[in-house]
Amino acid sequence: MNISAELRRRFESALATLTDDPAEYAALVRPAQNTQFGDYQANCAMPLAKKLSDKPRDVAAKIVENLDVSDLCETPEIAGPGFINLKLRTDWLTEQVNAVTHDDRLGVKPVANPQTIVIDYSAPNVAKPMHVGHLRSSVIGAALYKILTFQGHKVISDNHIGDWGTQFGMIIYGYKNFLNPEAYKADAVTELARLYRLVNILSDYHENVNEKLPSAKQRLQEFEQQLADAEANSDPAEKSAKKKLKKLRAGVTSQEKAVQSLQQSIEKFEADPELKELADNHPDIARLARLETAKLHSGDEENRRLWDEFLPACLTALQKVYDRLGVSFDHTLGESFYDPMLGEVVEALEAKGLASESKGATCVFLDQFEAPFIVRKSDGAYNYATTDLATIQYRVNEFNADAMLYVVDSRQGDHFKMLFETARKWGHDKNFQHVNFGTVLGKDRRPFKTRAGDTVGLESLLDEAVNRAYQIVTENDKSKPNGPELDDATRKDVAEKVGIGGVKYADLHINRESDYVFDWDQMLATNGDTATYMQYSYARVNGIFSRGGFDRETIRNSNATIQLQEPAERELALALLKFGEAIDDAASELRPHLLTSYLFETANKYSTFYEQCSVLKSEGDVQQSRLLLCDLTCRVLQQGLALLGIETCERM
Ligand code: ARG
Secondary structure, three states: OOHHHHHHHHHHHHHOOOOOOHHHHHOOEEEOOOHHHOOEEEOOHHHHHHHHOOOHHHHHHHHHHHOOOOOOEOOOEEEOOOEEEEOEOHHHHHHHHHHHHOOOOOOOOOOOOOOEEEEEOOOOEOOOOOOHHHHHHHHHHHHHHHHHHHOOOEEEEEOOOEOOOHHHHHHHHHHHHHOOHHHHHHOHHHHHHHHHHHHHHHHHHHHHHHHHHHHHHHHHHHHHHHHHHHHHHOOOOOHHHHHHHHHHHHHHHHHHHHHHHHHHHHHHHHOOHHHHHHHHHOOOHHHHHHHHHHHHHOOOHHHHHHHHHHHHHHHHHHHHHHHHHOOOOOEOOOHHHHHHHHHHHHHHHHHOOOEEEEOOEEEEOOOOOOOOEEEEOOOOOEOHHHHHHHHHHHHHHHHOOOEEEEEEEHHHHHHHHHHHHHHHHHOOOOEEEEEEEOOEEOOOOOEOEOOOOOEOOHHHHHHHHHHHHHHHHHHHHHOOOOOOOOOHHHHHHHHHHHHHHHHHHHHHOOOOOOOEEOOHHHHOOOOOOOHHHHHHHHHHHHHHHHHHOOOHHHHHHOOOOOOOOOHHHHHHHHHHHOHHHHHHHHHHHOOOHHHHHHHHHHHHHHHHHHHHOOOOOOOHHHHHHHHHHHHHHHHHHHHHHHHOOOOOOOOO
16 A cells, blocks of 8 residues: 555545646655654645636635545645645544455555566675675665565666676786695685786886886876966956966866875885885786786687686675675576677677767767767777666566666766667667765765775674674673673674664665765664664564564464554554655665665654553553554565665574
8 A cells, every 4th residue: 555646546536637747746645744743744726826826825725625534534624825634534544444454465456467577786896805896786686676676676687796807817917827736725715816907006006106206206296387377477466367366276286296105005015025126026917907808808828718717616605695685596607697798789889870880989878968979999898888788678678677667876878878868879778867865974974984994895894794683782781771682603603684674774775876874873872863772662562463463474363354443543543554665765765775765764753652552561462462563563664675685583
């Protein structure tokens, strides 16, 4: 059930005689901000009155006159400038909530037109350490997968891992030149990550010395020259000259800073004699690493053998993280899978007249974009864009996809705009969505790093979450009024769910497009909009049954019914009936935070109910009714959290 949608349908018919775009105005029916005036509110009379050059209250009256909601609402009221306030009938609410107690789907109807939706999420670049950005993609993607599946769509998840990129050339170069065989034998993935980092550092050093520093110095010189000229030739009293001088001085300062920071990183590098020696012995490392990639791609036997050797180890390490997170995929078709198809993709684009040569490269030119979408570089190599086009073709042909969602960092926005536009022109006119998300920041509001300055590896991060959760769970258990209740194994199990759940919820409860600050204390707080709070809420409601010696199933299957007498009971019932609405909203906007905020609100409604309506001290039908409300609260919280990939515990 989706009460908002039902009311909008009713409004749409009521508005049909007043305007030719009734749906637009019906969309202005929303849950009321202030429940004092009702449960829902329609704000359509004011804008419609403007369009009709009529008085808003008169238009509101006309709408109400046409409106047929008497089966679910009390008589609508017109308030203020023309708001229409709607209060649901308590007998209707009672009937609905009783129906939902016996519904496995908790009142959530499957969608009328199920679609085949491919979701592309996680997609780390293997053999590089997986970082928090990929965690974000994994968590948001997995939640959307579950939400859309629950709605009744056919959803296919595909982990488009980067297993064919330039990092392999770097690792192969590292392997051939810097391998520590013992370390590799003991833990291949860690050694490969070290090699990757080492080759990166050495290449960066040479780039800084040979390219970045000289060009920064040159730019500084240009600024200084321009400034000197301007100082000599202009009248500093004149306003525009003053402005120009100020701008040039700022340019000099910022260029000085750039030079300084490059010099500093060069000095820091050279302070390590071992590194310096390696750098001196490998002056051409960046080019040679690129060459290794090119050799791999063109079928060089040795490099292909190494790739075949590295990949399984990398995938096993990835799988460990996914198991821990409880994230899975229907397919893992990485970039390498599409390699054999890339030539044909470019040929097809050329044949359609979409791609053409420009400065040796093959490009698609799109009206809305200045930069071309390059599908074959001037050295003949295919790239990220080509692979993504092949992937779209495959998903259309093999999966029959109606929609394709890409849960990827906002910074790739332009890539996806160009990709979708090219795919449409190519003939794949599907529902493409870049489900973009912001950056994970540290408390200092800069991209999240460890103390050592490395990007944070995921495994250690999850370990830390669980360790911290264990402290919290233990403290909480020890402070219980009748002494601790959990043995150590239970505490550990709870800590795993609280720790991992905390990391996920923190990520999900923020509008995905915002950057989000990774803060342990906030993440695991037992109060506030956190997984910990939600999990404790669930366990507390569930605890009522064991404390009172009741069995949830038995009560649900008895002929007890819910009666809504107290305002807090009514409020809770209404919140529980809005589950479907929350799921629809989260799905249609592809924003899991709409579901977390619904669950948080519901947990709060439950709190008020629990304060105002005693459950265990009540008796007879009232008690049965309240127990049924508790049971439904448990089921909604548990199902809602499960859709977000967050587990609950019966006892905490
Ligand atoms: N491997 C890419 C990265 O880490 C993300 C891939 C996203 N999916 C895609 N089909 N392009 O940046």
